[in-house]
Amino acid sequence: xxxxxxxxxxxxxxxxxxxxxxxxxxxxxxxxxxxxxxxxxxxxxxxxxxxxxxxxxxxxxxxxxxxxxxxxxxxxxxxxxxxxxxxxxxxxxxxxxxxxxxxxxxxxxxxxxxxxxxxxxxxxxxxxxxxxxxxxxxxxxxxxxxxxxxxxxxxxxxxxxxxxxxxxxxxxxxxxxxxxxxxxxxxxxxxxxxxxxxxxxxxxxxxxxxxxxxxxxxxxxxxxxxxxxxxxxxxxxxxxxxxxxxxxxxxxxxxxxxxxxxxxxxxxxxxxxxxxxxxxxxxxxxxxxxxxxxxxxxxxxxxxxxxxxxxxxxxxxxxxxxxxxx
Amino acid sequence: xxxxxxxxxxxxxxxxxxxxxxxxxxxxxxxxxxxxxxxxxxxxxxxxxxxxxxxxxxxxxxxxxxxxxxxxxxxxxxxxxxxxxxxxxxxxxxxxxxxxxxxxxxxxxxxxxxxxxxxxxxxxxxxxxxxxxxxxxxxxxxxxxxxxxxxxxxxxxxxxxxxxxxxxxxxxxxxxxxxxxxxxxxxxxxxxxxxxxxxxxxxxxxxxxxxxxxxxxxxxxxxxxxxxxxxxxxxxxxxxxxxxxxxxxxxxxxxxxxxxxxxxxxxxxxxxxxxxxxxxxxxxxxxxxxxxxxxxxxxxxxxxxxxxxxxxxxxxxxxxxxxxxxxxxxxxxxxxxxxxxxxxxxxxxxxxxxxxxxxxxxxxxxxxxxxxxxxxxxxxxxxxxxxxxxxxxxxxxxxxxxxxxxxxxxxxxxxxxxxxxxxxxxxxxxxxxxxxxxxxxxxxxxxxxxxxxxxxxxxxxxxxxxxxxxxxxxxxxxxxxxxxxxxxxxxxxxxxxxxxxxxxxx
Numbered sequence: 001x002x003x004x005x006x007x008x009x010x011x012x013x014x015x016x017x018x019x020x021x022x023x024x025x026x027x028x029x030x031x032x033x034x035x036x037x038x039x040x041x042x043x044x045x046x047x048x049x050x051x052x053x054x055x056x057x058x059x060x061x062x063x064x065x066x067x068x069x070x071x072x073x074x075x076x077x078x079x080x081x082x083x084x085x086x087x088x089x090x091x092x093x094x095x096x097x098x099x100x101x102x103x104x105x106x107x108x109x110x111x112x113x114x115x116x117x118x119x120x121x122x123x124x125x126x127x128x129x130x131x132x133x134x135x136x137x138x139x140x141x142x143x144x145x146x147x148x149x150x151x152x153x154x155x156x157x158x159x160x161x162x163x164x165x166x167x168x169x170x171x172x173x174x175x176x177x178x179x180x181x182x183x184x185x186x187x188x189x190x191x192x193x194x195x196x197x198x199x200x201x202x203x204x205x206x207x208x209x210x211x212x213x214x215x216x217x218x219x220x221x222x223x224x225x226x227x228x229x230x231x232x233x234x235x236x237x238x239x240x241x242x243x244x245x246x247x248x249x250x251x252x253x254x255x256x257x258x259x260x261x262x263x264x265x266x267x268x269x270x271x272x273x274x275x276x277x278x279x280x281x282x283x284x285x286x287x288x289x290x291x292x293x294x295x296x297x298x299x300x301x302x303x304x305x306x307x308x309x310x311x312x313x314x315x316x317x318x319x320x321x322x323x324x325x326x
Numbered sequence: 327x328x329x330x331x332x333x334x335x336x337x338x339x340x341x342x343x344x345x346x347x348x349x350x351x352x353x354x355x356x357x358x359x360x361x362x363x364x365x366x367x368x369x370x371x372x373x374x375x376x377x378x379x380x381x382x383x384x385x386x387x388x389x390x391x392x393x394x395x396x397x398x399x400x401x402x403x404x405x406x407x408x409x410x411x412x413x414x415x416x417x418x419x420x421x422x423x424x425x426x427x428x429x430x431x432x433x434x435x436x437x438x439x440x441x442x443x444x445x446x447x448x449x450x451x452x453x454x455x456x457x458x459x460x461x462x463x464x465x466x467x468x469x470x471x472x473x474x475x476x477x478x479x480x481x482x483x484x485x486x487x488x489x490x491x492x493x494x495x496x497x498x499x500x501x502x503x504x505x506x507x508x509x510x511x512x513x514x515x516x517x518x519x520x521x522x523x524x525x526x527x528x529x530x531x532x533x534x535x536x537x538x539x540x541x542x543x544x545x546x547x548x549x550x551x552x553x554x555x556x557x558x559x560x561x562x563x564x565x566x567x568x569x570x571x572x573x574x575x576x577x578x579x580x581x582x583x584x585x586x587x588x589x590x591x592x593x594x595x596x597x598x599x600x601x602x603x604x605x606x607x608x609x610x611x612x613x614x615x616x617x618x619x620x621x622x623x624x625x626x627x628x629x630x631x632x633x634x635x636x637x638x639x640x641x642x643x644x645x646x647x648x649x650x651x652x653x654x655x656x657x658x659x660x661x662x663x664x665x666x667x668x669x670x671x672x673x674x675x676x677x678x679x680x681x682x683x684x685x686x687x688x689x690x691x692x693x694x695x696x697x698x699x700x701x702x703x704x705x706x707x708x709x710x711x712x713x714x715x716x717x718x719x720x721x722x723x724x725x726x727x728x729x730x731x732x733x734x735x736x737x738x739x740x741x742x743x744x745x746x747x748x749x750x751x752x753x754x755x756x757x758x759x760x761x762x763x764x765x766x767x768x769x770x771x772x773x774x775x776x777x778x779x780x781x782x783x784x785x786x787x788x789x790x791x792x793x794x795x796x797x798x799x800x801x802x803x804x805x806x807x808x809x810x811x812x813x814x815x816x817x818x819x820x821x822x823x824x825x826x827x828x829x830x831x832x
Contacts, residue, residue, distance in 0.1 A: 194701045195694040202691055205680040212639060212671050212678075213691040213745065214660040273682060 025278045027317050028266055032281045032288070039292040046292075053174055055287055060180035061242070062257050063283040065235035067187050068228030069258040070279045074191075075224045076204040076271030077124065077131035082232045082258055084142035085116050086251030089233030091146050094156030094246040102159030109233050116142065117229030121222030146248060154246045166241020176238055180280075183231070187276045200224065204271030257286050260307075264314045285310070341366045341530055342387075342499060347396030349382050351732070356382040357393070360556045362549055364499075369521060369531045371541050371562065373574055374551035375736070375764035380534050383551070384503050387532075388420045389413035401498075417498030421489050421505045429477035434459040436476055437491045462494055466520055480626040481673075482513045489517065493524065500524070501532040504762045506540060510625030510790060511825075518544055536764055537791075538567065552576050575766055582769075583797030584776040589616035593651070594784040595753055597636075600645035605631035606808035609645070613786065615752075616779045620799030620819075621788040623828045628808035629788045630672055633755045636786070637669040638662040649753065663692060666751035670742050672758050672788075674735075678742035681731030685723050688730045688741050689715055693748045715744040720770060736767030743771070753784045760794060772798050792821040804828050 040046040065082055072079040089109045096105035116138065123134040158166065168175045191197040202210040203217050211217055235254070240246050261282035267274025289310060293303045340363040349357040357379045364370040372380040385391045386398075389407040398405055400416065407413045427436045434455045435442075443454045459472035468490060470483050479487065485505060492500055502521075506514050521531050521544060535541060541548070545562040550573040557573045594615040601607045606628035613619045621629045634640035636647060638656035646653050654665045662669070671677035680688055689712045690697070697704045697711070712726060719740045723733060730741055739759060746754060756775070760768045775798060779785055789795050795802050801815040804827040812827035814820075 193703055193705075195698045195703055196701060198687060198690070198694055198703065201683060201687065202680055205683055206676070208677045209680050209691075212637070212659055212669060214658075214663040214749075215691070215694075216658070216660055272680070 025266060025275070025281075028264065028278050028281045028285075028314065031314060031317065032285050035285060035288050035292070039288060039295075042292060043295050053177065055284070055291065056177045056180075057174045057242070059283045059287045060174075060176045061235050061239050062254055062261060062286065063180050063280055064183055064238060065232055065251070065254050066258040066261040066279050066283055067183060067276060068231035069262050070265070070267055070274070070276050071187070071200065071224050072131070072228045073259075073262050073267055073269060074204045074271055074274060075200055075221060076207070077221070077224070078259070078269075079120070079135050079225065079228045079232075080132060080255065081116065081120060081135040081138040081142060082228065083251040083253075083255035084139045084146065085113065085229050085232040086236035086239070086254065087246075087248060088112060088116075088142050088146045088149075089236030090240045090246040090250045091150050091154045091248070093162070093237050093240045094154055094158065095150065096156075097159050098156040102161060105159070106162075106237070109237060110230065113230040113233035114226055117226030118222060120229065121225035124225065125218035125221040150248065152248070154248065156246070158240045158244045162237060162241040163244060164241070166238055166243075176242065179238065183234070184276060184280055191275055196220075196223070201272055204273075206272070257283070260311055261286060264311060285314075340364060341401065343399040344383070344386075345397045345399075347383070347386060347393045347398070349386065349391060349393050355554050357386075358554045360396070360551070360554075362556065362559075364530055364532060364547065366498075366530055367525050367528045368546040369525055369533055369544050371545040371548035372532060372534045372551065373541075373548055373570065374557075375574060375766055378551040378574075378764075379554045380551055381503060382554075384420060384501050384532070384534065387413065387418055387499070387501065389418075414495055414497075417496075418501070419492040419495050419497040419499075420501035420503060421485075421492045422503045425484050425488055427476045427484055427488060427491070430475065432473050432475055433470055433479070433487050434472035436487060437462065437472070437494050439491070441495065458494075459490075462490055466490055466493065467516060482509050482625045485509055486513060486516070489520070493520075497529060499530045499532060501534075503534045504536075506535055506537065512624065514540065536762065536768075538570075550574055571765070574764075583794070584773050586618075586798070586800060587616075587776065587780050589614050589618075589779065589800060590782065594649070595786075596646075596648040598646045598648065600632075600635065600647065601643050602628075602631055602635050602640055603643045605635070605640065606805070609810055611803065611810070613784055615784055616782045617800045618775060618779050618785045618787055618798055620795040620802035621786060621805060622792070622795050622802050622824045623805035625790060627805040627828075629805045630757055632805070633669060633757050633786065633788055634671075636662070636753075636755055637667060639669070663749050663751065666749075667753045667755065668692065668746040668749040668751045669755040670746050670757060670759050672761075674739055674742055674761075678745075679730050679738055681729070683730060684727045685716075685721070685730050685733070685741055686712055686726035689726075689744050689748060692745050693750075711748060712744075715748055719744050719747075719774065736763045739763055739767070739771075743774070747778070752782070753786070754778065756785060756787045756789075758789055759787075760789070760791065768794070792824055795819070795824065796821055806830055 036046065045051055065086060069079055069082060089112060092109050092112055093105050096108045120134055120138055123129045124131050165175050165179060170178060191200070199210070199215045199220050202213065202215060203220055207217055236251060239250050261279050263269055264282035264285055265274065265278025265280070267278060289307060290303060293306060298306070342364050344360065344362040347357055347360045360379065360383060362383060372383065374380050382391065386393050387407065389409045389412050398407065405416070407416065407418070413419070428439065431439070437459050438455050442450045443458065445451055456472050463470060463472065468486055470479065470487060476484060476487065489505060506517060509517065525531055533541070533545065541562065547559065548562055549559040550557040550570070552574060553576070592615040593612055594617070595613040597609055597611045600609040609632065621632065623629055631640045635642050635656070638658045638661055642656060647656060648654070649665050649667070656662050659669070675681060680691070690708055694703070697708050709726070716723065716726070721740045721744065722737050730738060733741065743759060760771055763771070772794065775785055775787070787795070787799060796819050799819060801813060802819050802824060803810045804812045804824055806828060811830065814823055
């Protein structure tokens with residue numbers, strides 16, 4: 001039977017197809033396009049290129065923050081500190097750039113991101129604190145730090161280059177969208193093509209198997225949380241670029257949507273299964289839905305209810321996972 | 327075996343009768359038009375290789391999966407089994423090879439999980455539960471404390487608790503799916519006494535095991551499956567072994583072991599005063615290149631921990647491990663792999679395999695860092711190497727992207743072995759690698775071990791099955807209470823010697 005296997009060797013051609021089938025990514029894109037078409041039928045303006053671009057820009061901030069959440073969830077954890085990490089990143093960006101210029105501010109923001117992520121990661125891996133508790137505590141700490149650091153009233157503005165990244169466009173495509181695409185591509189490559197990606201799935205699936213295969217789980221977990229914080233602060237900087245300034249509650253409304261985008265995107269909340277392609281579609285679906293509900297003049301309560309139902313509907317689409325042969 | 331005749335004094339209709347049942351998973355046919363029937367109070371063995379359909383039949387009987395077609399008659403009435411709860415209400419319970427205990431709960435809480443004694447306010451009566459468990463255990467002859475936490479028990483004791491849990495429901499039919507594979511010989515004795523006691527009361531036991539010697543002692547009837555089909559059923563003892571093996575395999579299988587080849591005299595591994603307190607003490611061994619070194623003993627006498635320690639996965643409190651004349655420090659599995667040591671862990675499903683990931687990812691897992699450039703995986707060289715492993719181990723998989731959990735047990739184990747082999751170490755640690763695996767695959771694994779040893783790889787082989795230790799090892803060390811109490815080599819390696827040493831009989 002082994003010769004047979006080599007002869008068939010259907011691996012190369014099958015990979016792309018299987019990725020789509022396996023994680024239901026295709027389903028989520030079909031859902032996204034369907035919602036888009038329905039939106040367009042309700043309000044033809046949705047078919048305009050400008051409108052699409054605007055939607056993508058808005059979705060990009062969530063999309064970038066949700067990259068980190070995707071990695072964390074794949075590893076079997078959850079990052080609840082994303083919103084306040086993002087806020088602190090945004091505030092540092094504008095305040096530091098007043099005296100030291102944009103580049104120094106940029107470096108300071110990344111350093112803060114690495115520091116926050118490492119702190120989360122060490123607490124979770126070495127001190128065995130549950131990810132939810134650790135990152136919730138971190139949220140609270142960051143909220144206060146941001147408040148004290150800015151005296152409750154963040155100063156400064158976005159440097160011009162950042163303003164361009166947030167609002168400009170290249171060849172008719174918004175730079176924010178381009179950055180989102182680049183980061184998305186990078187993270188997909190990270191997950192699929194690198195040893196880091198393989199190890200991440202392994203740790204998220206079963207930590208014992210992973211450990212007994214020589215993977216250093218703890219280091220990996222720390223890396224994952226560092227990446228998550230880095231993507232959060234990058235999303236924060238992009239928002240600074242978009243609005244031109246920072247304020248204390250910039251990312252407050254993004255925390256739960258990052259989790260929703262991950263789940264809608266087909267990544268298992270238990271870890272080890274899924275990927276970023278779905279999350280990106282999830283982020284778009286969330287804003288598409290919100291925007292069309294606004295057009296339909298549905299009040300906030302109604303929006304939240306429908307939003308919840310859509311999440312449940314999508315999970316239903318994925319099925320409850322196939323049975324593993326025991 | 328003479329008891330067979332008197333016992334199969336059959337009532338008119340069988341207790342359970344399954345006709346023309348089929349089931350497929352995706353494209354894979356797991357059962358095709360199968361028949362099966364058993365009477366009250368009999369011990370019925372299900373025979374067949376891994377993947378022959380036994381487990382699927384069991385799952386149908388327990389309501390875990392639903393058949394695609396076919397009928398089930400139970401207690402004279404046609405019925406369906408809709409869910410595990412439905413099955414247990416009908417009096418059908420199963421004890422699986424995989425434990426279904428909640429590790430953090432006490433033994434008593436586990437035994438009565440889902441049918442706890444309650445006050446009229448709906449609160450659990452813990453006192454009553456403990457007393458009931460005490461009674462049950464006394465009845466069964468178990469000495470496990472009902473109050474201890476399941477996580478603190480040995481694997482064998484956990485298996486016994488699992489069995490007690492099933493029996494606490496006073497089932498009509500109890501199914502043992504490889505339930506003895508985690509048990510040492512003492513516990514197996516206990517289990518058999520138990521089974522005899524309950525079958526006398528009219529309970530039917532359906533028993534899946536790959537150990538023929540066990541079945542000789544306990545089975546009344548048997549049904550054989552092969553390639554998802556029913557092959558034959560017969561009264562145990564009326565049919566010769568050769569015929570049974572022939573039915574199971576569909577071909578002649580020699581149950582013989584490959585010939586032991588001489589090994590080099592070079593020292594590959596030296597272990598000095600190795601101690602892991604609480605687990606094992608003061609182990610001194612010198613193992614040669616290309617040697618297959620057996621580790622024996624009753625379950626839970628430090629053997630597993632010893633292997634884990636050599637792999638850096640269990641703390642060493644004292645002593646040295648010397649590989650190729652260099653003392654090595656084992657900080658973790660990674661450092662062990664770097665020193666050329668790899669481990670096939672005992673618990674394939676929880677420690678060996680990522681069940682939901684592909685065969686490819688599993689095989690490559692231990693050696694990711696070897697095939698990378700700047701952190702990127704070299705896909706082509708990976709595929710080549712993995713194909714090679716799949717071929718040399720004869721792993722039956724439709725392609726490398728197949729989910730590892732969807733393979734049969736024997737093939738899953740081959741993947742775990744393949745993963746360790748790919749690390750290309752000089753020393754391979756095998757912890758009970760043939761547990762719950764069919765005869766054919768076992769022979770393949772022995773042959774494979776022999777080939778590896780011939781290539782100069784040193785194998786430390788811990789097993790709970792004596793015949794295979796006798797059959798493949800150059801030397802065997804027996805563990806008792808964490809110490810090596812005897813070492814046998816050559817002709818001295820006999821089951822008799824090993825058992826005596828393990829029991830501490832002079």
